[in-house]
Amino acid sequence: MEGKSYFEHRTDVKVPSASVIKVPILMSLMEKAQLNEINLSKVHRLTNAEKAGGSGVLMNASEGKKLTIREIAQEMIRTSDNTATNILIREIGMETINQNLTKWGATKTRLNRVMMDVEAVKQGRENYVNALEINALLRMIYDKKVANPILCDEMISMLKNCEDETTIPSQLPKDLEIAHKTGTLAYVRGDAAIVFTTQPFVMSIFIEGFDKEATAEKIIGDLAKICWEGLK
Template sequence: MVKLQYYCYYLILSSLLLGISPKPVSGQQLLLEYTATVDSTVALSYMVQNKEGKILGKLNADKQIPSASIIKIPLLFYLMEKVEKNELDLRETYELRKSDKVGGSGELQFIPDGNLITYAYLASEMIRISDNTATNILIRKVGLKPFQEWLITNGYKATQLNRFMMDFDAITKGHQNYTSAAEMNKLLLSLLNEKSLNKGSTLQVLEWMENCEDNSALPNLLPEGVAIAHKTGTLEYVRGDAGIIFGKQPIVVTVFIAHYSNLMNADSIIAEIARLAYLDFVE
């Protein structure tokens, strides 16, 4: 970031000394210049698009990457499609069992067995605090294989749900969940333009995503008061965030960082990409 600032100052100063007006730097160019300063050992992929789907910036956007908890976004879409078809009622309750509980993110693992929980609450917690127990219950409700078939039918090739949350045995056997920046943007654009769900379901999904409590990545450097609907994902080797940043011209942004040195460093890169994208394409 520091190198980029010095570079911009140098261009402006040189232009002034020569008595010419500096040419405006495009948002895409600023993103490319910033990402060029990122440590080469970091594997970075991102995509920025406007509401119409025009690509405003991208890098390795089609690369398939372990999805971490970002896979919970398409799962939520599939769940809401079931609701629209009257195949599932969000008011219906589920009786929590000991066998449901897994570690990692979430509070349901600490709730007493036998508690009745609505599917609406499970969906909300899956996004709000990335609750893994809630996610696994929902996967079993809609079916892992039917969900994977839904992804394929809708043209999602990189995005795959091949295991439950916290299933380390599956991971050791090579079963991983995947997605890409391009496919997450495709999904979010369909939400933004109300092409995947009806208006009521769209508003509900946006509300849940706006309540995501992990604001250390995409939202972190955005101006105060800027609305964003997003979902983060974290593994030891991957950090990602995908969302819709609202404003005069809403944009869809997905960023993945792999092989990062530490989580704070990964978050700072994601946040800076979101900040540049907002300043150049939304304001």
């Protein structure tokens, strides 16, 4: 992945991140693991108080369920689990995540609230991403420039296991490896991915102002297919 840019559109804007913000949360977790500040094998007991709605499976899990930090991170990516995400934000620290984003060169991508915090949204505190910055973060993972190579490979494996295939993967070959994280809000649909063709490439697409979610998903799928056909 040589860093060549093939197409850009509105790259100066920041958009509500939805769950794509979970990429830098995952990266920050692995940085902490690398520094031995977090043990990925540590067991966490789920409480009802920390359950969050929206996406994921942990909101329906029984109180007291035991999960390792690694399993919680896997669920944050696989089913975009909001309960898992909020547990990890507390473990890592929101300030640490934003400090890492600054260290990694991101100026527009920021974590300003936990998942499903309706009051924070009403107050104007939203999470934001920028397409170029998310691409840069994914390239850091691919190039093994965050945490260490073993942890970068683990992040890629988690991202390959993302269950939502209605966007970038939707029109691509089923056997094509795609490490990605999707995001969904009523007002934005996004996906950011490393696509493992013979010339691996990263892409981030965010659609705003759509009438139906399916319309946004088709646009993302169409654009991904165009990119794949040009770079396969």
